[in-house]
Amino acid sequence: MLELTWPWLLLLLPLPVLVYWLPKTKPNGEAIWWPSIKQFSTEKKNKELSRFLSLRAICLVCSWILLVLAFSRPIWFGEPTQVTPSGRDLLIALDLSGSMQTEDMFLENEPANRLEAAKSVLARFITERHGDRIGIIVFGSKAYLQAPLSFDSETINKLIQETQIGFAGENTAIGDAIGLGIKRLEEKPSDKKVLILMTDGANTAGRIQPQQAATFAASQNVRIHTIGIGAESMMVQSFFGQRAVNPSRDLDEELLKNIAAETGGQYFRAKSTDDLREIYVTLDELEPTPSEDIWQRPIRSLFHWLCLASMVFLGLSLVNRNGSFKITRRSL
Structure with missing residues (x-):
């Protein structure tokens, strides 16, 4: 029209x-x-x-x-088109340290390491987040931005699947990951800044202490949900035969609980792939996407x-x- x-x-x-x-002027000769x-x-x-x-x-x-x-x-x-209104700006910080290669998870009844399980669950979670801008931070000894905030869930998923253990180093810099997340979210609306932190260990590297980073995140209205990954028991082969060990003995649950409490988020414990799926279902409810589309x-x-x-x-x-x-x- x-x-x-x-x-x-x-x-x-x-x-x-x-x-x-209009009247014409006469020539003057x-x-x-x-x-x-x-x-x-x-x-x-x-x-x-x-x-x-x-x-x-x-x-x-x-x-x-x-x-x-x-x-x-x-x-x-x-012609009028249907547009999903903008939801949250959601960053996912994914641990790529060496301990994420521990095979204490299962995918389709087959043994899988922690990173493979996380990738599988994240793929579905990201695909269903219509209207949200999602970004990915990976961290090990250092923290890096793997994918900036974007509505392109297909590309985000592809970048997640390309991550490999050790890309960011063998250690775990939780504080640096939180600091980078705050920096990427600092100019966003205060009620839409969410960081999901997934790790299986304790802070062993980085320049920023996790508790200090959490305090600063709270002052910037960044809500952090923390997820501790790893089974509590795992059978390993030794010289004397099989024995049960705790593969998550290095997981600092107290730190993750404090980070979540400080920023108004929640702490979750994922002991299996099914637990991880249930956690992301809960996160969908805690951080809902826009329910009504608009027309423009x-x-x-x-x-x-x-x-x-x-x-x-x-x-x-x-x-x-x-x-x-x-x-x-x-x-x-």
């Missing part, structure tokens, strides 16, 4: 006609401007000139009409196109019969 912002400007369309019908009479000595040339002047007049009229239409600011409204109509301004067309017709009107753009006036 076409709509004019300033339709009253269309009243200027007949202005050239009014100017044409000194000099008159007219093309050379020699060029019109034959009837053929007169017909060619008449046709040329008619085309020039048509170009000038078209140029004027397009110019007036352009300044009336025409806007084209497209794309708007396109036609101003610059009409101006360009007007200039083209004006340029055509300035072309002489010989094809040049130079206009001359000769006196008798």
